[in-house]
Amino acid sequence: MEDIVKLSLLYDFYGALLTEKQREYFELHYFNDLSLNEIAQHFNVTRQGVFDIIHRSLEFLKQCEEKLGLVERYLKQKKVLERIKSQLEEIRPYINSEGSGILERAIRDLEKLVKEGWE
Amino acid sequence: MEDIVKLSLLYDFYGALLTEKQREYFELHYFNDLSLNEIAQHFNVTRQGVFDIIHRSLEFLKQCEEKLGLVERYLKQKKVLERIKSQLEEIRPYINSEGSGILERAIRDLEKLVKEGWE
Numbered sequence: 001m002e003d004i005v006k007l008s009l010l011y012d013f014y015g016a017l018l019t020e021k022q023r024e025y026f027e028l029h030y031f032n033d034l035s036l037n038e039i040a041q042h043f044n045v046t047r048q049g050v051f052d053i054i055h056r057s058l059e060f061l062k063q064c065e066e067k068l069g070l071v072e073r074y075l076k077q078k079k080v081l082e083r084i085k086s087q088l089e090e091i092r093p094y095i096n097s098e099g100s101g102i103l104e105r106a107i108r109d110l111e112k113l114v115k116e117g118w119e
Numbered sequence: 120m121e122d123i124v125k126l127s128l129l130y131d132f133y134g135a136l137l138t139e140k141q142r143e144y145f146e147l148h149y150f151n152d153l154s155l156n157e158i159a160q161h162f163n164v165t166r167q168g169v170f171d172i173i174h175r176s177l178e179f180l181k182q183c184e185e186k187l188g189l190v191e192r193y194l195k196q197k198k199v200l201e202r203i204k205s206q207l208e209e210i211r212p213y214i215n216s217e218g219s220g221i222l223e224r225a226i227r228d229l230e231k232l233v234k235e236g237w238e
Binding site: 013014016017064067068070077080081083084087088090091093094095096098099100102103105106109110112113116 | 132133135136183186187189196199200202203206207209210212213214215217218219221222224225228229231232235
C-alpha cells in the first residue's frame with residue numbers, strides 16, 4: 001500500500017481524535033504538500049514546532065490503529081466485498097432475464113459499499 | 120438498539136483505547152453483571168472510585184463515537200450487506216445449476232461478513 005493512501009486511511013478513521021491545530025498542520029503537510037518551513041512561516045512559528053506537532057499526530061494515529069485495528073479490518077472487508085462482486089459478475093451468464101434486474105441491483109449496491117470508505 | 124448491544128459495540132470498537140484497569144472494571148460491571156459494590160469489595164476500593172472509573176470510561180467511549188462515528192458507519196454497512204444478501208437469496212429461483220454454486224458461495228461470504236463485526 002502506498003504511504004499516502006495509508007496515511008489518508010489512518011487520518012480518515014482516527015483524524016477526528018486530533019486537535020484542530022494538529023489536523024490543520026497535518027493536512028497542510030500531507031495533503032496540500034506544504035513543507036514544514038512553509039507551514040512554519042505561514043503560522044509564524046518555528047520549523048521544529050511544526051515538525052513536533054505533525055510527528056506526534058502521526059504517531060498518535062499509528063497508535064490508534066495499533067490498538068483498534070479498524071483500518072486493517074476495513075481493508076480486509078473491502079477485499080471480501082470485491083471478491084463477492086466478482087462472483088456476482090461471474091453469475092451473469094447463468095441467470096435469466098427475470099432475475100438479472102435483482103442481480104444488477106445487488107452488484108451496484110456492492111460497488112457503492114466498496115467505494116464508500118474511500119470518499 | 121438495546122443498550123447492552125450499543126455498549127458492546129462501543130466497547131468492541133474503541134475499548135482498546137481504555138486503560139487496563141478501566142477495561143477490567145467496565146467488563147465486570149457491564150458484561151459480567153457485577154454491581155459497583157461487588158467490584159469495590161473485590162478490589163478493596165471505594166464504590167465511588169469504581170463508579171468514577173466506569174462512568175469516565177463510558178463517557179470516553181461515547182466521545183470516540185461522537186468524533187469518529189465508526190460504529191454508526193458499521194451499522195449502516197451491515198444493513199446494506201443484509202439487503203444485498205436478501206437480493207441474492209431472491210435470485211435463487213432464476214439461476215441455473217451451473218451458476219448456483221457461485222451464488223451460494225457469494226451468499227456464504229456475505230453472511231460471514233455480516234457476522235464478523237459481532238464476534
